[in-house]
Each structure stands twice: as C-alpha cells, then as structure tokens.
C-alpha cells in the first residue's frame with residue numbers, strides 16, 4: 584500500500600488553519616496539526632485523524648523539534664504556513680514589542696518552517712508550500728501596525744523560494760485572504776458591522792474558512808503542478824479595486 588501523503592498545517596487549532604487541516608485530511612492527506620495552542624492542535628488532529636504538534640513557529644528550536652516529530656514516520660510533502668497574528672494601531676505609534684512579535688510570528692515563523700521542511704521535500708524531489716499572505720499586502724491599509732509589511736515580505740519569500748526550490752520539484756505559492764470570518768476576526772464583525780463590510784466586497788459577502796481551504800487544496804494538488812511563485816487573492820474581488 585502507498586504511504587499516505589503528509590501535510591503540515593501551522594496555526595491549525597482554529598480559524599483558517601483548522602479548516603485547511605480538515606479539508607486536506609478529507610482529500611486524503613495525513614495531517615500534522617501544528618499550533619502554539621497545544622490543546623487546540625489536539626482537537627483538530629482528533630477531528631481529522633491526524634497528529635498534533637505543539638510548536639511556536641517564531642521559535643526556531645521549537646520548529647526544528649516539530650519538524651523532527653512530523654518527519655519521523657515519513658516525508659512531509661505539503662507545508663501550509665498559516666499561523667499568523669496582527670495588532671491594531673498606527674505604525675508609527677506601535678510598541679516595539681508588537682512590532683517584534685508580529686515580525687517574528689508572521690515572517691520569521693514562515694521562514695523557520697520553510698527552512699525546516701524544505702530540505703526533506705528537496706530530498707524527495709517533490710513538495711508544495713502554501714504561505715498565508717493577506718489582502719493587506721495588496722492594498723496598503725492603516726490601523727494594523729506592522730502586519731501588512733510582514734505579509735508583503737511573506738509574498739517575497741514565496742517568490743524567492745519558488746525560484747530556489749523549483750528545480751528540485753518543490754512549488755511555493757501564497758494565498759491572500761480578504762475579509763474572512765474566523766475566531767480571530769469575529770469581534771470585527773459584531774452587530775451590523777458584518778453587513779456594512781460585506782457591502783464593500785464585490786461579491787457582497789464576507790469570506791468563510793472553507794473559501795481558503797478550497798484554494799489551498801487546489802494549490803497543493805497535482806492540478807496546480809505548473810503553478811509556482813504566485814499569490815492568489817481569495818477576497819471576493821476586493822483587490823481588483825487596487826489594480
């Protein structure tokens with residue numbers, strides 16, 4: 584019997600990461616649900632018959648240990664760098680702690696995971712990485728401190744690694760979600776704010792985690808075998824206004 588293909592999803596305890604993990608499991612992947620929230624990672628792993636790993640992606644040693652655990656029973660073919668955080672306020676007024684933390688999770692966390700898992704993919708001669716960017720990288724936004732800068736950098740990491748790893752059969756792409764309803768963003772949609780924000784989206788609705796999971800499932804599938812170095816905005820058409 585062929586070995587099940589293994590996929591690591593970071594930030595899998597809730598929100599987009601959980602939906603991605605469940606979708607990849609239903610597509611036949613053996614999922615490794617990785618999160619700094621170990622209990623949440625366990626819950627996702629239990630729901631999709633996968634493995635849970637407690638890991639802080641901003642900590643290089645924690646990521647190295649997680650990679651060793653995830654690769655113990657076989658190669659990891661898919662990496663979804665979804666773990667991410669954001670803070671609110673103007674960029675100039677942001678605290679140094681906020682700036683350091685958001686850079687270390689969103690940018691360095693993505694890098695640590697790519698650097699930990701890419702060698703195994705290169706050795707296997709195949710693999711797919713999907714990084715979670717944001718609509719905030721396509722359209723400058725105020726009020727979220729350093730967050731858009733980190734996502735812009737994640738897009739450059741995506742293109743750089745697509746060039747570096749492509750000759751080894753490893754594809755690297757990114758998805759830029761628009762306004763999505765998750766545990767992390769739910770407070771922003773309370774009351775009548777949901778309808779008001781939906782009205783500014785060409786497709787007239789806020790996105791759901793399944794919208795992102797569908798796009799990830801496509802990008803890691805063989806149907807996307809000639810797609811690398813791209814960013815797909817899954818945003819109901821919002822970024823079309825900026826181009």
Ligand SMILES: NC(=O)c1ccc[n+]([C@@H]2O[C@H](COP(=O)([O-])OP(=O)(O)OC[C@H]3O[C@@H](n4cnc5c(N)ncnc54)[C@H](O)[C@@H]3O)[C@@H](O)[C@H]2O)c1
Pocket residue numbers: 593594595596597598599600617618619620623638639640641665666667668688692715716717718719759760761762763764765766767768
């Ligand atoms: N929800 C949106 O509207 C939206 C829009 C654009 C981009 N995104 C991006 O999508 C991703 C997921 O967003 P979400 O709304 O599901 O977020 P969320 O807050 O609901 O969930 C994020 C998950 O990441 C985990 N996490 C946070 N820091 C971590 C760390 N250091 N190590 C490991 N895990 C960590 C959290 O525990 C949590 O389970 C993020 O990268 C975010 O920037 C989301």
